[in-house]
Amino acid sequence: MAAHYDALHTALPEGRIYYAIKANPAPAILRLLEKRGASFDAASLEEVRMCLAAGATPDRISYGNTLKKASAIREAHALGITLFVFDSVEELEKIAANAPGARVFCRLAVENEGADWPLSRKFGTTLANARTLMLRAQELGLDPYGLSFHVGSQQTGIAAYQHAIARAAALYHDLRAEGLNLRMLNLGGGFPTRYRENIPSVQDFADAIQKALAEHFPEAAPEILLEPGRYMVGQAGVVSSEVILVSRRGGAATDPRWVYLDIGRFGGLAETEGEAIRYTFRTPHDDRNGTRSPCVVAGPSCDGVDILYEKNRIPLPDSLQCGDRIELLATGAYVSTYCSTGFNGFPPLTEHYI
Amino acid sequence: MAAHYDALHTALPEGRIYYAIKANPAPAILRLLEKRGASFDAASLEEVRMCLAAGATPDRISYGNTLKKASAIREAHALGITLFVFDSVEELEKIAANAPGARVFCRLAVENEGADWPLSRKFGTTLANARTLMLRAQELGLDPYGLSFHVGSQQTGIAAYQHAIARAAALYHDLRAEGLNLRMLNLGGGFPTRYRENIPSVQDFADAIQKALAEHFPEAAPEILLEPGRYMVGQAGVVSSEVILVSRRGGAATDPRWVYLDIGRFGGLAETEGEAIRYTFRTPHDDRNGTRSPCVVAGPSCDGVDILYEKNRIPLPDSLQCGDRIELLATGAYVSTYCSTGFNGFPPLTEHYI
Numbered sequence: 001m002a003a004h005y006d007a008l009h010t011a012l013p014e015g016r017i018y019y020a021i022k023a024n025p026a027p028a029i030l031r032l033l034e035k036r037g038a039s040f041d042a043a044s045l046e047e048v049r050m051c052l053a054a055g056a057t058p059d060r061i062s063y064g065n066t067l068k069k070a071s072a073i074r075e076a077h078a079l080g081i082t083l084f085v086f087d088s089v090e091e092l093e094k095i096a097a098n099a100p101g102a103r104v105f106c107r108l109a110v111e112n113e114g115a116d117w118p119l120s121r122k123f124g125t126t127l128a129n130a131r132t133l134m135l136r137a138q139e140l141g142l143d144p145y146g147l148s149f150h151v152g153s154q155q156t157g158i159a160a161y162q163h164a165i166a167r168a169a170a171l172y173h174d175l176r177a178e179g180l181n182l183r184m185l186n187l188g189g190g191f192p193t194r195y196r197e198n199i200p201s202v203q204d205f206a207d208a209i210q211k212a213l214a215e216h217f218p219e220a221a222p223e224i225l226l227e228p229g230r231y232m233v234g235q236a237g238v239v240s241s242e243v244i245l246v247s248r249r250g251g252a253a254t255d256p257r258w259v260y261l262d263i264g265r266f267g268g269l270a271e272t273e274g275e276a277i278r279y280t281f282r283t284p285h286d287d288r289n290g291t292r293s294p295c296v297v298a299g300p301s302c303d304g305v306d307i308l309y310e311k312n313r314i315p316l317p318d319s320l321q322c323g324d325r326i327e328l329l330a331t332g333a334y335v336s337t338y339c340s341t342g343f344n345g346f347p348p349l350t351e352h353y354i
Numbered sequence: 355m356a357a358h359y360d361a362l363h364t365a366l367p368e369g370r371i372y373y374a375i376k377a378n379p380a381p382a383i384l385r386l387l388e389k390r391g392a393s394f395d396a397a398s399l400e401e402v403r404m405c406l407a408a409g410a411t412p413d414r415i416s417y418g419n420t421l422k423k424a425s426a427i428r429e430a431h432a433l434g435i436t437l438f439v440f441d442s443v444e445e446l447e448k449i450a451a452n453a454p455g456a457r458v459f460c461r462l463a464v465e466n467e468g469a470d471w472p473l474s475r476k477f478g479t480t481l482a483n484a485r486t487l488m489l490r491a492q493e494l495g496l497d498p499y500g501l502s503f504h505v506g507s508q509q510t511g512i513a514a515y516q517h518a519i520a521r522a523a524a525l526y527h528d529l530r531a532e533g534l535n536l537r538m539l540n541l542g543g544g545f546p547t548r549y550r551e552n553i554p555s556v557q558d559f560a561d562a563i564q565k566a567l568a569e570h571f572p573e574a575a576p577e578i579l580l581e582p583g584r585y586m587v588g589q590a591g592v593v594s595s596e597v598i599l600v601s602r603r604g605g606a607a608t609d610p611r612w613v614y615l616d617i618g619r620f621g622g623l624a625e626t627e628g629e630a631i632r633y634t635f636r637t638p639h640d641d642r643n644g645t646r647s648p649c650v651v652a653g654p655s656c657d658g659v660d661i662l663y664e665k666n667r668i669p670l671p672d673s674l675q676c677g678d679r680i681e682l683l684a685t686g687a688y689v690s691t692y693c694s695t696g697f698n699g700f701p702p703l704t705e706h707y708i
Contacts, residue, residue, distance in 0.1 A: 022656055022698050043656045046699030067598050067614045067654050088601030119658035129605030244421050247442030251483030260421045300421050302376055302397045304473035322444060337697045344376050345400030348695050
């Protein structure tokens with residue numbers, strides 16, 4: 001994880017890294033990143049408190065969820081947080097009332113094409129509305145600090161950043177010309193981690209981003225914020241699971257094999273919904289030269305939607321059997337906290353930080 | 355909940371009720387049902403232990419998940435459980451090895467048409483394979499006790515039970531003719547609870563089931579098991595939620611309103627996936643004669659899929675605003691345990707049993 005932090009920091013030194021805590025809020029991770037100098041993107045008051053507990057000072061914390069209770073804004077502000085996102089006038093007014101004078105940035109809706117886990121339906125607003133809202137922020141006595149966007153999580157197309165920067169830059173310059181003291185552009189997260197397919201390197205993303213910034217901010221570039229989550233912690237985790245059952249449900253040798261694991265969509269692998277995130281499997285049989293065949297992989301619960309991969313079957317060794325341990329690689333991000341409290345009686349995932 | 359138990363018991367006295375604990379395993383619920391004489395359908399060893407802790411004797415517990423670790427079968431057997439389901443030869447052999455002599459029943463795949471939450475892709479086997487497996491059960495020294503099926507959860511069509519009973523009865527008689535001492539038919543769960551639309555009454559289901567049983571078992575009817583979950587506990591719960599934000603994301607008065615709640619798909623409302631289960635909302639403005647307009651309803655997290663209803667918008671009062679409390683009715687089943695341990699830092703749902 002530290003190596004990923006350093007690689008991003010080296011490739012894009014002009015970007016201040018706000019780790020998206022939601023990807024994995026384990027105290028050991030937050031402490032490590034705090035020591036390395038990272039800032040933090042918190043999704044809730046609870047996450048703000050986790051950052052503070054890990055040693056981060058309030059000036060290194062952004063309250064980065066466009067959805068905040070008034071009480072949470074007030075409490076975060078009382079804890080020293082002065083940076084808040086919004087994408088609606090209603091949220092802006094809540095911030096003005098509960099965190100007077102705070103720095104605010106408006107989230108723009110941008111294309112999420114190329115992202116395996118899109119976010120654009122739920123968040124962000126139009127350029128025209130963002131313009132109105134930023135002017136309104138000034139009127140409300142807030143500090144109209146900048147703009148943000150999110151190209152979608154597990155974004156594997158570098159062009160997405162270029163398009164989004166172009167879009168944001170136009171409004172940025174417009175608002176500066178209107179007299180607002182805008183000085184920040186938040187590029188959000190979305191940087192991918194490697195699951196099964198190759199992905200562009202962090203240097204590829206940095207090159208594209210720097211090119212776009214040079215093009216659209218030919219004079220002074222704004223402060224740049226980055227909110228990586230999955231990129232930072234994805235490779236740092238592995239799930240160790242037990243094979244509960246390998247069966248051919250119709251009984252015939254031509255029926256597909258179903259492999260049932262003791263972890264499923266409600267045990268942490270929520271991002272397999274729609275087979276969006278495709279994890280890699282390691283089995284005890286991988287070193288042998290045995291045959292493989294495509295398997296449906298499913299979770300342990302009595303729930304019919306608790307199927308991980310059915311359309312995209314996984315080629316697993318024919319020698320795989322009940323009781324084998326199987327590893328799911330690159331499961332450091334967006335696994336542990338999605339886990340249900342006790343669906344079907346199964347206890348939550350046990351976590352170990354080494 | 356007790357009234358629902360009594361209504362089902364009265365309408366179908368020949369059916370022994372095995373409450374599907376997974377719908378809501380709260381100790382208060384298990385104790386109430388235990389006192390009323392219910393039996394229990396457990397999805398895991400942990401759920402077996404919960405039933406025992408609530409006072410149920412092992413003969414009132416069925417281990418009803420076709421997916422069981424060998425170690426879990428062994429431990430459950432050691433705790434006195436002697437009733438196990440299976441739908442594959444692999445599972446059958448695990449049961450034979452770890453719970454020798456146990457009563458077993460085979461789960462058949464049946465049509466789930468008419469169910470809002472289908473289960474048929476993941477569970478159950480063909481009639482032909484079930485026949486082979488039941489004969490094999492006998493060879494393995496197990497007691498081939500019966501057959502089961504599941505018509506799908508929130509099944510609102512009474513014909514589904516009739517079709518499934520016809521299907522199971524054919525195999526039942528066939529296996530009896532083969533000399534097996536089959537004596538049980540488990541009709542599974544699926545009985546609906548009322549969300550927004552009217553549903554058939556429990557008496558409607560009972561009438562259809564009794565008719566089908568009379569038709570297909572003209573001589574001695576088998577023992578009948580029922581596994582209601584949602585039906586039993588759905589109406590017994592209400593979620594109290596706070597409105598975090600009401601906004602028109604594009605800023606224009608013609609844009610749809612988005613209502614963001616402090617509970618979403620990862621806070622317990624997992625069954626809104628695909629907008630399958632459609633809860634009813636109660637707001638503080640319902641008594642007034644205000645206007646309503648269709649709203650998108652979403653959860654509080656930074657996750658793009660955390661949207662409850664977008665295609666099927668909810669008509670909510672135009673006076674609804676941030677800070678209002680809103681109630682989600684009939685949320686007693688399949689809510690509390692789906693809740694994530696702490697996604698986005700939000701703590702799990704607090705439960706109160708009155």
